[in-house]
Amino acid sequence: MADDEPRLLDLRLLPFAGMCWAATLIGIHGGSRAAWVLVATLAGAAVLLAAGCALRGPGRWTAGVLAVLLFGSCCAAGTAWRVQAVERHPMTEFGRNEAWVTLVVTLADDPREIAGFGRHVLVNADVVEIRRATETIHSGGAVVVLAPAAGWLGLLPGQDVILRGQAGPPRHRDLSLATIRVSGPPAAVGPAPPHQRWAGALRARFVAAAAVLPADEAGLLPGLVIGDTSALPREVKDDFTATGLTHLTAVSGANVSILLGAVLLVVRGVGLGPRAGAALAAAALIAFVVIARPSPSVLRAAAMGSVALLALVTGRRKQAMPALAAGVIALLAWSPELAVDFGFVLSATATAGLIVIAPVGVDVLVRRGWPRAVAETVAVSVAAFAVTAPIVAAMAGTVSLVSICANILVAPVVGVITVAGAITALIAGVSVPVAEVVVRVTQWPLWWLVTVAERGARIPGASIPVPSGPAGAAIVLVAVVALGVTLRRRGPRLVLAGIAIGALVLWAPVWPSSLGRLV
Structure with a gap:
């Protein structure tokens, strides 16, 4: 006992x-x-x-x-x-009235291009001043700026920007004050903080070093290492979505966990102890935060990744679960809008799956004679899919039926890509030509990752549409639970019944249209 x-x-x-x-x-x-x-x-x-x-x-x-x-x-x-x-904020009233305003804002994140919306970007910003014809209001708060890419793309977090645009209601209920639609470049731009300039230069040098790879691989590597998908072709993005691999290119707790897991594999391979492993993993975590920039999303990912580090290094779920709960409480107290952020939900649930479900699966598979490394890969992939599939369904309205297989197939190369990419990014800060040599280590693993995504997305029925929102989450949750229960009992009839139930539930959204055609 x-x-x-x-x-x-x-x-x-x-x-x-x-x-x-x-x-x-x-x-x-x-x-x-x-x-x-x-x-x-x-x-x-x-x-x-x-x-x-x-x-x-x-x-x-x-x-x-x-x-x-x-x-x-x-x-x-x-x-x-x-x-x-x-x-009660004056900017909220301006948004309701769709008034034109002149603002001084501080950029909180990198401008992100909007897919399918021409050459426009979205950027999160914090209000510093609201300038009206008769008054200047000094009051803070978050806004979202929708602007043309020209003059905005390439700006860095921390820069002060003067803009004029039309205010509108917030895009989401997330404590933001308004959406500001701007038709031109900023009226004035201030200097970026030194650490953001350094991080921006390092990211640019890393992207330049990755450019020696083929186009798909060159666009994918920055996404895997620092979450920068600006150069990732649209076809590759769609393939990753269809095969359930999108989480690899997002700055999330899963992204951090992959980095820390890769470091752990290296530590185990050279025979270092848990303390040395924790120290190296912590160093990798700090390097990731610096390169990816300490924005709220990155800090949230680092917090979830730290909990995963505790679970993986110590193997003690007893300590990891309180750490996860405390991390959730601290992050929500610091930034309440994370409560309605899908990235935060995915990070927290994926980490919980790593702590609660994956170790049980590893034990079961090892007892049945599986090698521990293979058991860990399969258990982590299955646990991640089981806990995140309902959330992804609610968010995107799709379920990837090839997600588990795709994640298992790419698991052996993700660690190599992440570690080699992180080393390349650090070397690029010193010498881009040397980084161009090192980055070629990732070419074949990246090719395998792109190939798995491409082939998996071409499988008929690889991705099934479901209703978005709570209905889709409930449908997928029922299907996952039913299939999990039947597979655990291993009875052939129960397995077939579980598959049938899962298929019926997943295809439930098309019943009304099918009945309509019959009538």
Whole structure:
């Protein structure tokens, strides 16, 4: 029993993380009024529970439930305060009235080209000043700028920009104040901070070094290493989406976990201990954050990747789960809008799958005679698909049926590409010609990755459309659970039944149109 104790999950912080996430989500989607109602409801429930304890004595779970209620009330109050500030902000009123404004903003991220929208970019920014004909308002807040690529593409985070554009309502309910549509280049641009200039120069040198590779591989490598997909051809992006490999090119917790996992494999290969492995992985994590820029999305990915590092290096899920819960709470307190961000949801769920599901799968496969390296690859791929497929369905309205196989096939080369790419990026900061020599190590692994994505996307039925939003998530979740239960029992009839149920549920969205044609 003592040997099993470290493998038990410590879930005591999980209800607090769930309550924090739920309170933040309700406040952002429902507005400040809903958030204040939630504060009163949770506080009232806590008072009633405390009164009942005083009359009848405390129960076994009373203290824990009371703590969760009070914590949730505090989280809801914090969210209500922030949402109320957004609702009362003058920029919110300008957005509702679609007024023209002159703004001084600080760029919070790199401008990103919008697919299928001509040569336009989206860029997140923080308001510094609102300049009107009769007044200047000094008030902060997040806005999204939609602008032509000319004059905007290539700007760096941290630069102050003066622009004039038409305000509109926010694109999403995420604590942003407005969307600003700009028809030309910025009126004035300030200098970028030194660390952002250094990071921008390093990224540009890395892209220049990767340019010696064929076009598809040259565009893919920066995406895999630092999440820069600006040079990735549209066909390759579509293939990655169809085969469930898009997560490899996103700055997410999965991206960081791949880097740390590759470092771990090297550490195991040379026989270093866990402490040395943790030190090298931490160094790789810091290098990744510097090169990819410490934007909120990258810091969120680093936090989730750090939790994955704890689970992989120590093998102790008991410590990893509280670390994940604490990381979720800290990130939501720092940036509440992450509660409605699909990237954050994918990072948190993928990390939870790595902690909870993957080790169980590894143990089962190893007991059946599988080599541990193969068992880890398969278990991680299956766990990642099981926990993220419903979220991807809600986000994109598709489910990749070849995702598990594609991820298993590319798993052996992703570590090589990530490590070699990171080394290339660091060398490029010193010498681009030397980096051009080193980067050729990644050519064949990148070719394999592109080939798997291309061939997998050509398989009939590789990607199945489902309704987007909660309906799609529910459909895929039912299918995944049904298939998982039947496969676990290994009965041939149950397996066939599970496949049939999964197929029927996945194809449910086409039933109405099929019935309509029959009638």
